[in-house]
Amino acid sequence: MIEDREPIRVALLGCGTVGTEVVRLLRDRPEEFAARVGAPVRVTGVAVRRPHKHPELPEELLTTDSASLVDGDVDLVVELIGGIEPARSLLLRALRAGKSVVTANKALLAEYGSELYAAADASGADIYFEASVAGAIPLLRPLRESLAGDRINRVMGIVNGTTNYILSAMDSTGASYSETLEEAGQLGYAEADPTADVDGFDAAAKAAILASLAFHTRVTATDVHREGISGTSAGDITAAQALDRRVKLLAICDRVTDEEGNESVSARVHPAMIPRDHPLAGVGGAFNAVFVEAESAGQLMFYGQGAGGAPTASAVLGDMVAVARNLVVSGKGPRESAHAQLPVRSMGQTPTRYHISLDVADKPGVLSQVASMFNEHDVSISVVRQQGRGAEASLVVVTHTALDAALKSTVEEIARLDAVREVVSVMRVEGELS
Amino acid sequence: MIEDREPIRVALLGCGTVGTEVVRLLRDRPEEFAARVGAPVRVTGVAVRRPHKHPELPEELLTTDSASLVDGDVDLVVELIGGIEPARSLLLRALRAGKSVVTANKALLAEYGSELYAAADASGADIYFEASVAGAIPLLRPLRESLAGDRINRVMGIVNGTTNYILSAMDSTGASYSETLEEAGQLGYAEADPTADVDGFDAAAKAAILASLAFHTRVTATDVHREGISGTSAGDITAAQALDRRVKLLAICDRVTDEEGNESVSARVHPAMIPRDHPLAGVGGAFNAVFVEAESAGQLMFYGQGAGGAPTASAVLGDMVAVARNLVVSGKGPRESAHAQLPVRSMGQTPTRYHISLDVADKPGVLSQVASMFNEHDVSISVVRQQGRGAEASLVVVTHTALDAALKSTVEEIARLDAVREVVSVMRVEGELS
Numbered sequence: 001m002i003e004d005r006e007p008i009r010v011a012l013l014g015c016g017t018v019g020t021e022v023v024r025l026l027r028d029r030p031e032e033f034a035a036r037v038g039a040p041v042r043v044t045g046v047a048v049r050r051p052h053k054h055p056e057l058p059e060e061l062l063t064t065d066s067a068s069l070v071d072g073d074v075d076l077v078v079e080l081i082g083g084i085e086p087a088r089s090l091l092l093r094a095l096r097a098g099k100s101v102v103t104a105n106k107a108l109l110a111e112y113g114s115e116l117y118a119a120a121d122a123s124g125a126d127i128y129f130e131a132s133v134a135g136a137i138p139l140l141r142p143l144r145e146s147l148a149g150d151r152i153n154r155v156m157g158i159v160n161g162t163t164n165y166i167l168s169a170m171d172s173t174g175a176s177y178s179e180t181l182e183e184a185g186q187l188g189y190a191e192a193d194p195t196a197d198v199d200g201f202d203a204a205a206k207a208a209i210l211a212s213l214a215f216h217t218r219v220t221a222t223d224v225h226r227e228g229i230s231g232t233s234a235g236d237i238t239a240a241q242a243l244d245r246r247v248k249l250l251a252i253c254d255r256v257t258d259e260e261g262n263e264s265v266s267a268r269v270h271p272a273m274i275p276r277d278h279p280l281a282g283v284g285g286a287f288n289a290v291f292v293e294a295e296s297a298g299q300l301m302f303y304g305q306g307a308g309g310a311p312t313a314s315a316v317l318g319d320m321v322a323v324a325r326n327l328v329v330s331g332k333g334p335r336e337s338a339h340a341q342l343p344v345r346s347m348g349q350t351p352t353r354y355h356i357s358l359d360v361a362d363k364p365g366v367l368s369q370v371a372s373m374f375n376e377h378d379v380s381i382s383v384v385r386q387q388g389r390g391a392e393a394s395l396v397v398v399t400h401t402a403l404d405a406a407l408k409s410t411v412e413e414i415a416r417l418d419a420v421r422e423v424v425s426v427m428r429v430e431g432e433l434s
Numbered sequence: 435m436i437e438d439r440e441p442i443r444v445a446l447l448g449c450g451t452v453g454t455e456v457v458r459l460l461r462d463r464p465e466e467f468a469a470r471v472g473a474p475v476r477v478t479g480v481a482v483r484r485p486h487k488h489p490e491l492p493e494e495l496l497t498t499d500s501a502s503l504v505d506g507d508v509d510l511v512v513e514l515i516g517g518i519e520p521a522r523s524l525l526l527r528a529l530r531a532g533k534s535v536v537t538a539n540k541a542l543l544a545e546y547g548s549e550l551y552a553a554a555d556a557s558g559a560d561i562y563f564e565a566s567v568a569g570a571i572p573l574l575r576p577l578r579e580s581l582a583g584d585r586i587n588r589v590m591g592i593v594n595g596t597t598n599y600i601l602s603a604m605d606s607t608g609a610s611y612s613e614t615l616e617e618a619g620q621l622g623y624a625e626a627d628p629t630a631d632v633d634g635f636d637a638a639a640k641a642a643i644l645a646s647l648a649f650h651t652r653v654t655a656t657d658v659h660r661e662g663i664s665g666t667s668a669g670d671i672t673a674a675q676a677l678d679r680r681v682k683l684l685a686i687c688d689r690v691t692d693e694e695g696n697e698s699v700s701a702r703v704h705p706a707m708i709p710r711d712h713p714l715a716g717v718g719g720a721f722n723a724v725f726v727e728a729e730s731a732g733q734l735m736f737y738g739q740g741a742g743g744a745p746t747a748s749a750v751l752g753d754m755v756a757v758a759r760n761l762v763v764s765g766k767g768p769r770e771s772a773h774a775q776l777p778v779r780s781m782g783q784t785p786t787r788y789h790i791s792l793d794v795a796d797k798p799g800v801l802s803q804v805a806s807m808f809n810e811h812d813v814s815i816s817v818v819r820q821q822g823r824g825a826e827a828s829l830v831v832v833t834h835t836a837l838d839a840a841l842k843s844t845v846e847e848i849a850r851l852d853a854v855r856e857v858v859s860v861m862r863v864e865g866e867l868s
Contacts, residue, residue, distance in 0.1 A: 021730070025583070025730065029585075032585075032773075032774075033583070035650070035771070035774075036582050036583075036650070036771060130580060136584075136728075136730070136731035136732060136734065137734060138572070138575075138576035138580030138581065138734070141572075141575060141576065141579060141580050142572035142575065142576065145575060145752065145755075145756055146564060146572030146575050146749070146752045147572065147748065147752055148470050148751075148752050148755035148756065149459070149467070149470075149747075149748060149750070149751020149753075149754060149755045150748040150751065150752065151466075216470070279737075294570075294748060296455070296459065296570070296744040296745060296747050296748035296751070297570035297571075297738060297739065297744075297745050297748035297749070298570060298738065298739045298744070298745055299738060299739070300570065300571060300572070300736075300738035301735070301736070301737040301738065302734075302735070302736060302737075303713075303734065303735040303736075303737070304731060304732065304734035304735065305731065305732045305733070308732075310730040310731075310732070311730060311731050311732055313583075313730050314583060314728060314730035314731035315580070315731070316583070317582075317584065317730070318579065318580045318581055318582050318583040318584065320583055321579075321582035322579055322582065325768070329765075329766040330764065330765075330766075331760070331763075331764075331765035331766045332763040332764075332765045334759070337469070337470060339466075339469035339470070340466075340469075
C-alpha cells in the first residue's frame with residue numbers, strides 16, 4: 001500500500017495566499033497526491049512570522065524558526081517567502097543538506113539561480129521553480145525539457161498582470177497613466193508600492209529566468225534592459241491606436257546572430273506597440289501569454305493565469321509532485337544548463353524597431369530633414385505618415401530593424417531639429433514582419 | 435569531458451520525414467546534444483524498408499532487420515513507423531529488454547498504452563511520447579508533470595490539421611465537403627486515403643491519450659465517441675455563420691460529476707460550432723490548439739504546429755534528451771498514472787448542447803410543437819430564432835446542456851413532425867457558457 005510507505009516530508013517557508021492553498025489541497029486530497037507520487041506527501045512544518053494569524057493550521061505545524069525547520073527531518077523545502085534574504089540563505093542551507101527545493105521566487109532565481117543550482121548539484125538535490133514565471137502556465141518545464149532537443153530563437157510575452165491591467169485600461173478609457181494606476185490600486189490590481197510591477201522589475205526577473213533556460217546561458221536580472229510603463233502616456237496609447245496597434249509591456253528574449261554568424265543573446269523589458277490582431281494584443285487583465293519561437297518547433301504560444309493563489313499553487317504542487325516522485329524513484333530533475341554561455345548584448349546593440357510620432361511645422365522640407373537623419377544613422381524607414389493641421393503637422397515614422405543605439409540617437413537628433421515642435425511618442429514596435 | 439563519456443546509443447525504427455530530420459539534427463549538433471544530456475548521443479542504427487531510398491545516411495547505419503537492431507547494443511529505441519504492428523512487438527521487445535522508448539505513435543499509445551507502460555515499468559525503462567499528440571506543442575509533459583498537482587476538468591482542442599484545413603476552407607468559400615476534400619488532396623493537405631483524418635480516427639486516438647493523462651484513467655480509442663467531418667454540409671457551415679460561429683472538429687475530454695458527486699469521464703471527437711471570437715475559432719490550417727481547464731490553474735491554452743517533419747522532430751528530440759538524461763543520471767520518467775480509474779461515460783450519457791436548424795411550415799403553433807418536444811425530454815432551450823420566408827420559415831434552436839441521448843432523440847422526434855419540412859443542420863455547440 002502506498003499509504004504505508006515512508007512519507008515525503010515537506011517544510012513550507014511562508015504561508016500567504018499561495019501557501020495556504022498548497023496546504024489546503026495537500027490536506028484535502030492525500031490519496032490523490034500519494035497515488036501520483038508513489039508515497040504519501042506530508043507537510044511537517046510551516047514557518048511563518050506570526051503564527052496566531054494562521055488559525056486554519058494545526059498549532060503543532062507552525063513555527064517562527066525557519067532555519068530549524070529546514071535543518072529538521074524534512075525531504076523537501078517549499079519556499080514562498082519571496083525576496084532575496086532570508087530566502088537565499090535558507091534554500092542554500094536546505095540544498096547543501098541534500099534537501100530538494102521548490103520555489104516561486106523569481107527575484108532570487110534571477111539573481112542567484114546559478115548559486116542555487118550549484119548547491120543542488122553538489123548534494124544531488126533537486127530545484128524546481130515553475131511558479132516563478134507566469135503563474136499556472138506550464139512554461140519553464142516545456143522550455144527546460146520539452147524543447148531540450150530544439151533551438152529556441154525567441155521568447156516574447158506578457159508576464160506581468162498589473163501593468164497589463166493598467167495598459168488595457170488606458171487603451172479603453174484614454175485616461176492618463178497616473179489616474180489609471182490610482183484606480184488600479186483602489187481595485188486591488190496594483191500594490192500599495194507598485195514599483196516592482198510598473199517599473200518592470202518583476203518582468204525583468206522573469207525575462208532573466210526565461211532567457212537563461214531558452215538559451216542555455218546565464219542571464220541575470222541586471223543583464224536585462226528594463227523600462228517600465230510609468231513613462232507611457234495617453235499620447236503613446238493614442239498613437240498606437242492610430243496605427244491599429246496596442247501598447248503592451250513585453251518581456252523579450254532574443255538570440256541574435258551577427259553577420260559573421262556569431263551568436264549572442266539579448267533580454268529586455270519595455271512597452272511596445274503590437275498589431276491589434278496579434279494574439280498578445282487580446283491578452284487582458286490578469287492573464288499572461290508567452291510566445292516561443294524555436295528552429296524546429298516553429299511558433300508556440302502558452303496562455304493562462306499569471307498570478308493568484310490557486311493558479312500559483314497549481315504550479316508549486318506540480319513541482320512538488322515531480323520532486324517527490326524523484327525522491328521515491330531516486331530520480332533527478334534537470335540541472336542548470338548553461339553550456340552555451342553566449343554573450344549578453346547591451347540594449348544599444350540589440351536590434352529593434354521604433355515608432356516615432358512628431359509634431360512638426362507644416363512646411364516643405366521637414367520630411368526630407370527627418371529622413372536624412374535616419375539615413376545618417378543607417379536606419380531604414382518602413383512607413384511614413386504625414387498629416388497637416390493648420391500651421392502644424394504630424395509626422396509618424398516606423399523604422400525597419402536597426403540597433404537600438406542608432407535608433408535612440410536618431411530620435412535625439414530629430415528632437416533638436418528646429419522644424420520639430422514636439423516628440424509626441426517614441427515606442428518600440430514588435431510582433432510583425434520587419 | 436562529456437565527449438569522452440559512454441555514448442547513449444540510439445536505434446531509429448522508420449526514417450520518413452520526421453526520422454530524417456531527427457538524424458540530421460543529431461548529426462549537425464553533436465556538442466549541443468551532448469551538453470544537454472551529459473553524454474554524447476549517437477545513432478547506431480536505422481531500420482528502414484528500402485535502404486537504397488536513404489542515400490543521405492551512411493550505409494553501415496541502415497538495416498532492414500528491425501528486430502535485430504532492437505536486440506543489439508542500443509540504449510534507446512525511437513519508433514517512427516506508425517500503426518500497430520510491427521511497432522507494438524518491437525517496442526515491447528525493447529522495453530522488456532530494459533531499453534527505453536520514444537515514440538510518436540498515437541494509434542499504438544491509444545490502444546496498447548497500458549501494455550507498453552507495464553513492460554517499461556517491469557524493466558525500469560522509460561517511455562515518452564510527446565510527439566504523438568499535437569506535434570511540436572509541449573502538451574503531454576505539462577499534463578503528465580506540470581499539472582500533476584492539480585485536477586484537470588476538461589481538455590478541448592483542435593488536434594487534426596487536415597480536417598481543420600477543410601473546415602476553414604468550407605467556411606471561407608462556401609463550397610461543399612466533397613469539393614473541398616478533393617481540393618485539399620490536390621494541395622497536399624489531405625492524404626490519398628483521408629479516412630484516418632476525416633473520419634476522426636486520428637483525433638480519437640489523440641483524445642484517448644489526452645483523457646488518460648488528464649484524468650489518471652485508462653481511456654482507449656474505442657472509448658472515444660467519434661464523428662468525423664464527412665457529414666458536415668455547406669448548410670451546417672452557413673447555419674454556424676448565421677449564429678456568428680465557426681465549425682471545428684474538436685477533441686473533447688470531460689470530467690463529469692453527477693448529482694451524487696460521483697465522477698466519470700467522457701472523451702469524444704465531433705464537429706461543433708464555437709463562437710467566432712473563441713480562441714480556437716481563429717486557429718487555421720496546420721496549427722493545433724488545446725485548452726486545458728484545471729481546478730487550480732484555471733484555463734490554459736497551448737498553441738503551435740500540430741504536424742510536419744521539423745515540428746514533430748522537435749518533440750521527438752525533446753523526449754530523446756529526457757530519456758538520455760535519465761540514463762545518464764539513473765533517473766526515471768513518469769510512469770502510467772491510472773490510479774483514478776474513473777468510469778468512462780457513453781456518448782449518450784455525456785452532457786452536451788445542440789444547435790438545431792429546421793425548415794418549417796410558416797404557420798402558428800409550430801414553435802410550440804417543437805418546444806413541447808424539448809420539454810418532454812427535459813431539455814431546456816437557450817435560444818430560439820424564427821424567420822419567415824413565404825410559405826416556409828426557419829427555426830433555429832440552441833439548447834442548454836442536457837444528456838446527448840436526450841438531445842438526439844428529441845431531434846429524431848422533431849424530424850417526424852408534420853410541420854417540419856427539413857432538419858437543415860444539427861450540430862453540437864461548445865465554447866461558451868451554458
